[in-house]
Amino acid sequence: MAVTKLFGAAIKRREDPRLITGRGNFTDHIRLPGTLVMAIKRSPHAHARIVRIDTSKARAMRGVVAVYTGQDLVDKLAPVPCAWLIPDSDLKLTPYRAVAVDKVRYVGDAVAVVVAEDRYVAQDAVEAIDVEYEVLPAVVDQEKAMEPGAPQLYDEIPNNLAFHWKLHVGDFDAVWNEAEVRLSRRLINHRLIPTAMEPRGALAAYNPGSGELTIWCTSQNPHVHRLLLSAVTGLPETRIRVIATDVGGGFGSKIPMYAGEMIAAAISRDLGRPIKWIETRQENYVATIHGRDHIQYVDIAARRDGTITGVRVRAYANMGAYLSTAAPGVPTWLFGLMLQGAYAIPVIHCDVYGVLTNTTPTDAYRGAGRPEATYLLERMIDILARELGMDPAEIRRKNFIPKDRFPYTTPTGLQYDSGDYEATLNRALELVDYANLRRQQAELRQQGRYIGIGFSTYVEVCGLAPSQAAGAMGFQGGLWESATVRVHPTGKVTVFTGSNPHGQGEETTFAQLVADELGVPFEDVEIIHGDTEMVPFGMGTYGSRSTAVGGAALVAACRKVKEKAQRIAAHLLEVSPEDLAFENGRFFVKGAPDRGMTFQEVALQAYLAWKLPRDIEPGLEATHFWDPVNNTFPFGCHICVVEVDPETGKVDFLKYVAVDDVGNVINPMIVDGQVHGGIAQGLAQAVYEYAAYDANGQLLSASLMDYAIPKASMLPSFTVDRTVTPTPVNPMGVKGAGETGTIASTPAVVNAVIDALAPFGIEHIDMPLTPERIWRAVRERSS
Amino acid sequence: MYPSTFTYYRAGSVQEALKLLVENPDAKLLAGGHSLIPAMKLRLASPSALIDISRVPELAGIRDAGDRIVIGATTRYDDIQRSELVRQVLPILPEAIDVIGDLQVRNMGTIGGSLAHADPAADLPAVVLALGAELKAVGPDGERTIPAxxxxxxxxxxxxxxxxILTEISFPKPPARTGMSYQKFANPASGYAVVGAAAVVTLGEDGKVAAVRVGVTGAGPYAVRRQNVEQALVGQEPTAAAIEAASQLASEGMTFNSDIFAxxxxxxHLTRVFVKRALTRAVERARG
Structure with a gap:
C-alpha cells in the first residue's frame, strides 16, 4: 500500500480556482457559431390523450426555424432506454417516447419542440403551440395506483405494476412466530428532487459533412451516454463524441439518458446546425428525475434482550410515469441487499413492487436505495428500543456484526469487506458526551424544554462491483473503471480517467495518488476526464465509486508505468530490475544509491529510445481496466441533537456528530466536504425537502420558492471524525465517501426529533418533520 | 426564465414617470425589481413596458422631519438598515429588514417596492401597520396621503x-417608553413570512400599556392590524398572562392562507404565538 506524503494530505482542491472564478466550461458556456436554441413544450396535465397539436402559429413566428411534434421524431429517435433489467421480477418496460406521441403521462412530459434563433423567441413559440388534450384521471400515490379501478398508464401494464422483486432469505414466518417481540409499522420515505446547482442541458453539433455528432452535455457518465445516444440515434459510437468536463453537481440526476439531450442530438442531425438546449429550473423540477418515494410495511421480529431475529419488508416504490435508465435497480438491489444494515440479522424477507404513477420518473438520487433501507432499519431499531426500554446506543451495540466476523457474508449474499462498527459508536458517544447529554435532557424536560438525541449506525455499499455481479443483477453494463497514465518525455503526466467527477474533487485526489505512485510533483500531474474522444471507455461517477474503483484503475496503471520505467532504468544502469529501488521519484541501485536515474530522466530515455531493452517498446504509457473483486462497505455512527419547540413545532439543531469509516483517506479536506454536503442533504430530507403533488398530479413544490433545499443558516455545525478500517478490495484501502452523509443523517435527525418528543408519547411521525406535522402530533397527544 | 417582450423606460423624475404611466396603461413601475422581475421571468407578469424609477433622485433617501422620519419609496433596504437615525428611532425597521431575503436582495430591494407590491408574505407591511406610517402617493391629480x-x-x-406612484413613507417618531419588535416564522424554502408579527408598545409612567399597535403579515391574503389585541392590552399591566390572553384574539376574524408548508x-396558531412573542419582546424593550 502506498502511503507516502500526499496520501492523506489535506490539499486544497485544484479545480476550485477555475470553478469559483467563473472559468469553468459548463455546457451553457460553450458557444458555437450558427447555434439554434431549442425549447420544449411540456404537458400541463398529469395524464391526458393528445387530441391535436396546432403548431402553425409557432411556425409562423419570426425567428422560429422548426417545430417538431412527437410524430415528427418517431423515425429519428428510438424510445428513451431503460438499462437496468432486473431479472425474475416480471419486469415490464415502458414505451417511453422522447416526445409523447399519443398520450402524456406526467406534468412535464414533452409534447412539442421549438427550434429558434434565440431563447426568448423559442419561449414565445412554445406558448403559441396549441395542444388539445383529452384529460384522463391521474394517479399519484403508488398504493392507489395498484388498486382495482385505478387509472391505467399503459394498456399493456396491468395495475400499473412494472415489477415485483423478491428476496427471501430464511424462514421469516418461523422467526415471527417464535419472536418475543413483534413490531409492525408503515413508514414513508418521501419523494425528493435532486436540485443540482447546474440544470441539465446539451449542445449538440452534428456535422453533416463528416457525419460526426459532438455533444456537450451535463453527464456523470459520458461514455454511457455515448453508447445510449448511439442506440437511440442509430449513429455509430465512432461518430459520437460526448463532452462533459465541468458538470455542476448531479447527485445521480445526471446518470440517466433523458429525452432533452436525445432530442437535441436528433434535431441537430436533422437540421445540420448546432442545437443548444438548457432546461430552466422549473423544467429541472418536473423533467429531471426525482428520488426515493417508498411506502414501506415493516415487520421486525426480536427477542426481549433486543436481538433482532428477522426483518420483513413490503415496499411500494413509486417509479413515476416511465422507467428511467437505472430506475428498476434502485429500490430493489440497492435497497433489498442492505436490509440487514450493520446488524447480524439472520432472516430477511423483502418484496418490492415497482409502481407506475402520473409523476416525474424516479431514479438514483444520492444514496439510491441505501437511504431507504437505512432509514427503515434505524427508525425501527429505535422503536424497538423504546418498546423494550433499552438505550438506543445499547440496542445497536447488541445487534452489531462483531469486528472479528469480517469479512462477513450477509444473509442477502453480500460480503462486507471490513468493519469495526462499535468503534465508531464509541467515538461518537465520546464526542457528543452522551452521559452528560442524557442528564441535561432530563433536566431540561423539567423546565418544559425538549431536546432529543438521535442515532444512526449505518453501513452502506459503494464502489459497486464486480461486473459479473452487475450482470447477474440485470445491469446492462460493467462496473469496472479505466485509467490511462501517459508520461510525457519531460516526465510530466497526463491521466485519462473514466470517472467523471462533477464536484467530488478527483482532479485533486487522483493527482495525489499519481504523484505518490510515480514520485513526481503534484503539479506535474494533469487529470483529464469527461471527453469520450480522449478517455478510454469509462463507467463514470456515481455510487461513491470514483476513488474506490477509478482510483484503483489509476494506481494499477501507474504501477504498470513504473514497472516499465524500472526495466528501462535497469537497462540503462546495467543492472537487473530487481536490483533497483525507487524512492522520491528516483530509481537507484540497492546498496549504491549514487547510481541512479530520476523518473523524469527515465521518461526522456523512454521517448528517445536510443537504448531500450530489446523487448521494450518506446514511450511510457499504460492503461488499466480495473474490475474490483467486491464492493466496499463504509460505515459509521451519526448522532444528532435537536431541540424542539412544542409551541410551533420548529426543530433547532444543537449538535451533529459524524464518525465515519471510509477506509483510508487520500484527502481529508475533500472527504470532510463530501460528508458535510451529504449530511446537509440527508438532514434536509428529514425536516425540509418534500416533493409534493396534488391528487391531480400537479407538482406543488415546483420551484425553489416552495422546495426547501437547506441553506447554511438552516444547518448546525458538524463535528466530523473518522476511524480507519481499510478495505482489502483495492490497493489503496479506500472505500467511498460520497453518500455516507446522506445515508446516515436522515434517520439520525428523525430519531433525535422523536426522542425529543418522547414525553408527549410520540413514537413516530412520517417525514418530512415540518413544524406543522410536529405541532399537530404534539397537539394530538396533549389534548 | 424568459420574459415576454417589453419596452424599458427610465424615468428621470416623478413627473416623467407619471407621464409614462399615462401613456402606457399596461406598464409596471420598476424599483428594485426583486419581486417583479422573477414574476416576469416566470411569465406570471407580462407588462408591455417597465418604467424604471430607481434613479429618480427625489424618490430615495431618509430624512428627519421633526416629529417624523420620512423614507423615500425607492430607498433600498440596505440603506435603511445602515441609517443611524432609523436604528435609533425606528429599530423595528432594521430588525425586520435583517430577515428579508439575503444580502443581494437587501442591496437591491426597496421599501416602496415591497409595500406597493403587497406580497401577502412580505415583512414590511406588518411593520408599517404597527408603526402607524403614512404613505404618500402622487398621481395625475396631485398628491395624497394614505394611512397604512x-x-x-x-x-x-x-x-x-x-x-x-408611491413616493414616500412617513413614520411618526415614537414617544418615550416605546418598545418595538418584529417576530417572524420564515418559510424554509422562500424565506418569506409564514407569519410575521410586528408590535409597537408604549408604556405609561405607571408601567401600564398606554398605546399599542400590532400588524400581522404572511397569515392571510394581506397584512392586517390586530385592533382587538391592541384594545385588550391598552390600560393593562403587560404581564405574561395579559399578553397571552390578548394574543389569543390575534387570529379572530381573519382569513388565513393555506399552502403545502402551512x-x-x-x-x-402561529399568528397567536408570534403576536405574543412580538408583544413580549416589545414590552421588554419598552421597559428598557
Whole structure:
C-alpha cells in the first residue's frame, strides 16, 4: 500500500480556482457559431390523450426555424432506454417516447419542440403551440395506483405494476412466530428532487459533412451516454463524441439518458446546425428525475434482550410515469441487499413492487436505495428500543456484526469487506458526551424544554462491483473503471480517467495518488476526464465509486508505468530490475544509491529510445481496466441533537456528530466536504425537502420558492471524525465517501426529533418533520 | 426564465414617470425589481413596458422631519438598515429588514417596492401597520396621503390607483417608553413570512400599556392590524398572562392562507404565538 506524503494530505482542491472564478466550461458556456436554441413544450396535465397539436402559429413566428411534434421524431429517435433489467421480477418496460406521441403521462412530459434563433423567441413559440388534450384521471400515490379501478398508464401494464422483486432469505414466518417481540409499522420515505446547482442541458453539433455528432452535455457518465445516444440515434459510437468536463453537481440526476439531450442530438442531425438546449429550473423540477418515494410495511421480529431475529419488508416504490435508465435497480438491489444494515440479522424477507404513477420518473438520487433501507432499519431499531426500554446506543451495540466476523457474508449474499462498527459508536458517544447529554435532557424536560438525541449506525455499499455481479443483477453494463497514465518525455503526466467527477474533487485526489505512485510533483500531474474522444471507455461517477474503483484503475496503471520505467532504468544502469529501488521519484541501485536515474530522466530515455531493452517498446504509457473483486462497505455512527419547540413545532439543531469509516483517506479536506454536503442533504430530507403533488398530479413544490433545499443558516455545525478500517478490495484501502452523509443523517435527525418528543408519547411521525406535522402530533397527544 | 417582450423606460423624475404611466396603461413601475422581475421571468407578469424609477433622485433617501422620519419609496433596504437615525428611532425597521431575503436582495430591494407590491408574505407591511406610517402617493391629480391602515386592500392589491406612484413613507417618531419588535416564522424554502408579527408598545409612567399597535403579515391574503389585541392590552399591566390572553384574539376574524408548508389552521396558531412573542419582546424593550 502506498502511503507516502500526499496520501492523506489535506490539499486544497485544484479545480476550485477555475470553478469559483467563473472559468469553468459548463455546457451553457460553450458557444458555437450558427447555434439554434431549442425549447420544449411540456404537458400541463398529469395524464391526458393528445387530441391535436396546432403548431402553425409557432411556425409562423419570426425567428422560429422548426417545430417538431412527437410524430415528427418517431423515425429519428428510438424510445428513451431503460438499462437496468432486473431479472425474475416480471419486469415490464415502458414505451417511453422522447416526445409523447399519443398520450402524456406526467406534468412535464414533452409534447412539442421549438427550434429558434434565440431563447426568448423559442419561449414565445412554445406558448403559441396549441395542444388539445383529452384529460384522463391521474394517479399519484403508488398504493392507489395498484388498486382495482385505478387509472391505467399503459394498456399493456396491468395495475400499473412494472415489477415485483423478491428476496427471501430464511424462514421469516418461523422467526415471527417464535419472536418475543413483534413490531409492525408503515413508514414513508418521501419523494425528493435532486436540485443540482447546474440544470441539465446539451449542445449538440452534428456535422453533416463528416457525419460526426459532438455533444456537450451535463453527464456523470459520458461514455454511457455515448453508447445510449448511439442506440437511440442509430449513429455509430465512432461518430459520437460526448463532452462533459465541468458538470455542476448531479447527485445521480445526471446518470440517466433523458429525452432533452436525445432530442437535441436528433434535431441537430436533422437540421445540420448546432442545437443548444438548457432546461430552466422549473423544467429541472418536473423533467429531471426525482428520488426515493417508498411506502414501506415493516415487520421486525426480536427477542426481549433486543436481538433482532428477522426483518420483513413490503415496499411500494413509486417509479413515476416511465422507467428511467437505472430506475428498476434502485429500490430493489440497492435497497433489498442492505436490509440487514450493520446488524447480524439472520432472516430477511423483502418484496418490492415497482409502481407506475402520473409523476416525474424516479431514479438514483444520492444514496439510491441505501437511504431507504437505512432509514427503515434505524427508525425501527429505535422503536424497538423504546418498546423494550433499552438505550438506543445499547440496542445497536447488541445487534452489531462483531469486528472479528469480517469479512462477513450477509444473509442477502453480500460480503462486507471490513468493519469495526462499535468503534465508531464509541467515538461518537465520546464526542457528543452522551452521559452528560442524557442528564441535561432530563433536566431540561423539567423546565418544559425538549431536546432529543438521535442515532444512526449505518453501513452502506459503494464502489459497486464486480461486473459479473452487475450482470447477474440485470445491469446492462460493467462496473469496472479505466485509467490511462501517459508520461510525457519531460516526465510530466497526463491521466485519462473514466470517472467523471462533477464536484467530488478527483482532479485533486487522483493527482495525489499519481504523484505518490510515480514520485513526481503534484503539479506535474494533469487529470483529464469527461471527453469520450480522449478517455478510454469509462463507467463514470456515481455510487461513491470514483476513488474506490477509478482510483484503483489509476494506481494499477501507474504501477504498470513504473514497472516499465524500472526495466528501462535497469537497462540503462546495467543492472537487473530487481536490483533497483525507487524512492522520491528516483530509481537507484540497492546498496549504491549514487547510481541512479530520476523518473523524469527515465521518461526522456523512454521517448528517445536510443537504448531500450530489446523487448521494450518506446514511450511510457499504460492503461488499466480495473474490475474490483467486491464492493466496499463504509460505515459509521451519526448522532444528532435537536431541540424542539412544542409551541410551533420548529426543530433547532444543537449538535451533529459524524464518525465515519471510509477506509483510508487520500484527502481529508475533500472527504470532510463530501460528508458535510451529504449530511446537509440527508438532514434536509428529514425536516425540509418534500416533493409534493396534488391528487391531480400537479407538482406543488415546483420551484425553489416552495422546495426547501437547506441553506447554511438552516444547518448546525458538524463535528466530523473518522476511524480507519481499510478495505482489502483495492490497493489503496479506500472505500467511498460520497453518500455516507446522506445515508446516515436522515434517520439520525428523525430519531433525535422523536426522542425529543418522547414525553408527549410520540413514537413516530412520517417525514418530512415540518413544524406543522410536529405541532399537530404534539397537539394530538396533549389534548 | 424568459420574459415576454417589453419596452424599458427610465424615468428621470416623478413627473416623467407619471407621464409614462399615462401613456402606457399596461406598464409596471420598476424599483428594485426583486419581486417583479422573477414574476416576469416566470411569465406570471407580462407588462408591455417597465418604467424604471430607481434613479429618480427625489424618490430615495431618509430624512428627519421633526416629529417624523420620512423614507423615500425607492430607498433600498440596505440603506435603511445602515441609517443611524432609523436604528435609533425606528429599530423595528432594521430588525425586520435583517430577515428579508439575503444580502443581494437587501442591496437591491426597496421599501416602496415591497409595500406597493403587497406580497401577502412580505415583512414590511406588518411593520408599517404597527408603526402607524403614512404613505404618500402622487398621481395625475396631485398628491395624497394614505394611512397604512387603509393601504393594504387584498392579495397583491393596495389603495394605490394604477396611475399613482408611491413616493414616500412617513413614520411618526415614537414617544418615550416605546418598545418595538418584529417576530417572524420564515418559510424554509422562500424565506418569506409564514407569519410575521410586528408590535409597537408604549408604556405609561405607571408601567401600564398606554398605546399599542400590532400588524400581522404572511397569515392571510394581506397584512392586517390586530385592533382587538391592541384594545385588550391598552390600560393593562403587560404581564405574561395579559399578553397571552390578548394574543389569543390575534387570529379572530381573519382569513388565513393555506399552502403545502402551512395550513390555515396552523397559520392561525402561529399568528397567536408570534403576536405574543412580538408583544413580549416589545414590552421588554419598552421597559428598557
Amino acid at each position: 391602515d387603509q393601504f393594504f386592500v387584498d392579495l397583491f392589491t393596495t389603495a394605490l390607483q394604477p396611475n399613482e 395550513s390555515d389552521e396552523y397559520r392561525a
